[in-house]
Amino acid sequence: MSLIAERLSRRLPLTSREADFLLRLESATCIVRRHQLIGREGEPASFGYVLQSGWVATYTDLPDGSRQMRRVHLPGDIVAMPSLALHQYAENIFALTDVAVARFPKRAMKEMFEELPRLATIMFIISQMERITLGDRLSCIGGMQSEARLAFLILDLLYRLRLVDPSVMSSFAMHLTREEMANFAGMTPVHASRKWSQLQRSGLIASDGERVTVLDEEGLLALSGYINRAADIDFSWLPAVSDSRAGEQGAV
Amino acid sequence: MSLIAERLSRRLPLTSREADFLLRLESATCIVRRHQLIGREGEPASFGYVLQSGWVATYTDLPDGSRQMRRVHLPGDIVAMPSLALHQYAENIFALTDVAVARFPKRAMKEMFEELPRLATIMFIISQMERITLGDRLSCIGGMQSEARLAFLILDLLYRLRLVDPSVMSSFAMHLTREEMANFAGMTPVHASRKWSQLQRSGLIASDGERVTVLDEEGLLALSGYINRAADIDFSWLPAVSDSRAGEQGAV
DNA sequence: CGTCGAGTTGACATAATTCAAGTAAGGTGG
């Protein structure tokens, strides 16, 4: 089964046609080394990507030279979907670790809307969720201090890693450098280093370079104002699988 | 014709069934006074809104008491679409001016995906555009100084007002108070006031309390790093109007 | 005439950046 289908099927049964479609999205895998670009801002936005393993970030560079990371993508995420609405990629797509990604052509989305309205609606809902969580991050960066913004990053990764791999409890391998964290949280690498140390000293997290352990999840939640939106997602209004076009209803 | 259809039809011919659907979305208009809430964070997210006249903002309040505006909506925008993916509104919906809004039930979206796949794709594309522009704003707030963040706000409003009303050239009525600008741009009202004055002194804008005039559009663009994404939107991959279900192809 | 909301300005405090120096770990070639 495809990685996306696997994640979705924990919440929703998918029909076999839907699962087949998602599997086809992942038919063209390629490997990219850590710190290589998968796509560049300004290139024709002909392909979306399904991230199969590793971490990917999207970022843009600002005129003054600073870099803003917009999103860290984890396995099973669709990468660069927003740019499919444009002729050119709006963001750079960057391998934070060695990754495996599958690329799919923009026209696959067209087929989905034509033939699999229920799956299209699911994708629509997921996209709206991403808008909400991006807005949450905007609120965090616009209104919170640097320590809280780092705490937000940690919780965001923790909760999303739990969705990918339910065995994740309170610790995970942090694949971001201090500079990458800083670019994500809107501060300088030096400041990120200081505040990271402070999170450790205050007992909220522990960190040994490779792994982070969340020691006080409640404390981080209170500090960062993070809201786990995924818990509130509403799939109740999906279209029915249409009789004329649907295949058999798949189990799982 | 509905306001959404009118804006869309400048770029795309809509079928009469699509136009009818959009008109139905706007069948239940109500008037809300300036500085009233249209929807509250945490309430059941049963309805989306089409903004018909006036300005609306969405915002959230952070634990430390600061307020972050996420989006200023202009006439013809769909408001609260992201929250339809959740059981509860994720944001407060706030009338910046006296407004007319039309509310539509969440299930209208279901119908759209079932019966009007091309329109659903258009909505999907617009939503992805919103993700991009929200990301642009994240980059701006995360990486730019306060003066640039205000410049970004001005250009964002200017370019979007031009889409709503092609007669807008370089000046418009600014309906935000200093405090609201500050909440939007991630700073304090006092600081917003200082930097607003500075934009005037440096000759980039003129302002007389009611109206803003952009005197140096290039200068504001260079200062803020603003990118007008709407110019690059790609509607070329829409599904065809399906034969079996479509009405006649409407002109305009 | 008094009050209210919005805006401005000054003085001071704090958060974050900048610049610079230094540590530590991993890789490479001799």
Added chain:
DNA sequence: CCACCTTACTTGAATTATGTCAACTCGACG
């Protein structure tokens, strides 16, 4: 095996951007 890189990270001191508090102006309104 060691000397010598490079890269990531840390820490201190000085600087700048922004926040905070308080006083004041101004116009709208009853």
